[in-house]
Amino acid sequence: xKSQKNIAIVIPSFNEEGNIQVMVNALHQVLKNVPYxxxxxxxxxxxxxxxxxxxxxxxxxxxxVFYVELSRNFGHQNALKAGVDxxxxxxxxxxxxxxxxxxxxxxxELLAKWEEGYDIVYTRRAETKNLSRFKNGTxxxxxxxxxxxxxxxFEPGTADFRLMxxxxxxxxxxxxxxxxxxxxxxxxxxxxQFALDYTPNERFSGSSKYTVRRMLRFALQGITSFSTRPLxxxxxxxxxxxxxxxxxxxxYVIYSMYYGHIISGWASVISTIVFFGGLxxxxxxxxxxxxxxxxxxxxxxxxxxxxxxxFPK
Numbered sequence: 001x002k003s004q005k006n007i008a009i010v011i012p013s014f015n016e017e018g019n020i021q022v023m024v025n026a027l028h029q030v031l032k033n034v035p036y037x038x039x040x041x042x043x044x045x046x047x048x049x050x051x052x053x054x055x056x057x058x059x060x061x062x063x064x065v066f067y068v069e070l071s072r073n074f075g076h077q078n079a080l081k082a083g084v085d086x087x088x089x090x091x092x093x094x095x096x097x098x099x100x101x102x103x104x105x106x107x108x109e110l111l112a113k114w115e116e117g118y119d120i121v122y123t124r125r126a127e128t129k130n131l132s133r134f135k136n137g138t139x140x141x142x143x144x145x146x147x148x149x150x151x152x153x154f155e156p157g158t159a160d161f162r163l164m165x166x167x168x169x170x171x172x173x174x175x176x177x178x179x180x181x182x183x184x185x186x187x188x189x190x191x192x193q194f195a196l197d198y199t200p201n202e203r204f205s206g207s208s209k210y211t212v213r214r215m216l217r218f219a220l221q222g223i224t225s226f227s228t229r230p231l232x233x234x235x236x237x238x239x240x241x242x243x244x245x246x247x248x249x250x251x252y253v254i255y256s257m258y259y260g261h262i263i264s265g266w267a268s269v270i271s272t273i274v275f276f277g278g279l280x281x282x283x284x285x286x287x288x289x290x291x292x293x294x295x296x297x298x299x300x301x302x303x304x305x306x307x308x309x310x311f312p313k
Contacts, residue, residue, distance in 0.1 A: 007031075007038040007111070008090035010083030011098040012076055013055075014045045019099050020054050024065060026104040034111060039090075041066045041311065042098065043083045046073030059310050071305040077180035080160060082304040085173050086311050094163045101200045102161040109196055110163040119165040119191035122183075125157040126199050155195065158183055167191070180303065 009027065013020065024040060031038050044052045044067060055067035068082055080095055087093045092114055096102040106123065113121040144156075160182055164172065168191055175185060 005036045005091040007036045007092050008041055008087035009094045010041045010087055011096060012043045012045055012079035013051050013098045015047045015049045015051060016098045017050045017054050023098050023100060030104045030107050039064050039066060041083045041087055043068045043079040045070055045079040066311045068306055068311060069308045071307040074304045077182050078303045080182055081180060084169060088169055088173050091166050092163055093169050096161045103198055103201050106198050113194045114163050118194040119168050120186060120193040122158055122162040122195055124155055124195050124197050125159060126197050
């Protein structure tokens with residue numbers, strides 16, 4: 001007789017004490033009739049509130065709830081990897097956020113597509129009035145920029161709400177990159193993939209952890225993790241400006257010879273110096289980012305450190 005399949009649901013949590021119980025109840029309600037054994041793995045990513053305490057109390061009464069306490073805040077992507085690494089023995093792993101914006105009601109559809117033979121079932125967020133125009137606009141701009149600068153193509157609206165078959169997880173857990181960009185890694189892996197569209201729910205409680213600064217850093221991290229095109233862009237920019245400068249210089253020389261006087265102006269000289277000085281800093285910054293990534297990767301530090309967990313060894 002074929003044994004029952006095991007499904008692990010990994011949920012990174014940072015200051016989500018008000019969402020955990022509601023999240024667990026919603027997941028149980030959705031999964032109560034599925035023909036699988038399932039477990040929830042909450043990864044506490046250095047929360048400052050009572051997230052860990054709530055998880056520990058819940059784990060005492062709910063055998064499906066497991067918690068992982070990281071030693072500090074390692075970031076959303078590293079917290080996700082910590083959970084997936086622990087869940088590596090499951091037949092399939094589902095990753096989702098713990099604020100209920102990723103609708104638990106979609107889980108049966110993810111599992112159905114998995115049973116059809118898809119190795120990765122990922123989701124695409126539909127634009128909705130619940131999200132601000134700024135959020136939709138910056139998200140679209142992010143994916144447009146990623147597709148222009150990266151060799152790996154990204155679909156707008158994709159996030160870290162997906163199902164991965166054990167075959168994919170077995171490959172994924174071997175990654176040891178310092179700056180993780182998981183949606184890019186999963187896309188790069190290939191395998192047989194299927195996309196499901198969904199409308200995000202309202203956040204149940206708390207506030208979004210993605211500030212403008214974090215979104216910009218995340219975008220830069222994704223671009224530099226999957227492309228060297230910014231380096232080529234710096235070269236092309238330098239060549240183009242050198243050509244423009246040469247043409248303008250020749251125009252200046254011809255003008256001076258033809259009219260017999262010299263064009264002067266400290267403002268134009270200073271503006272030119274500042275412009276090219278800024279350009280040099282941008283190019284050096286691009287190169288510095290790649291060198292910095294190599295430096296950090298050479299240290300071979302772990303992506304995360306687990307302080308405590310009730311997950312079986």
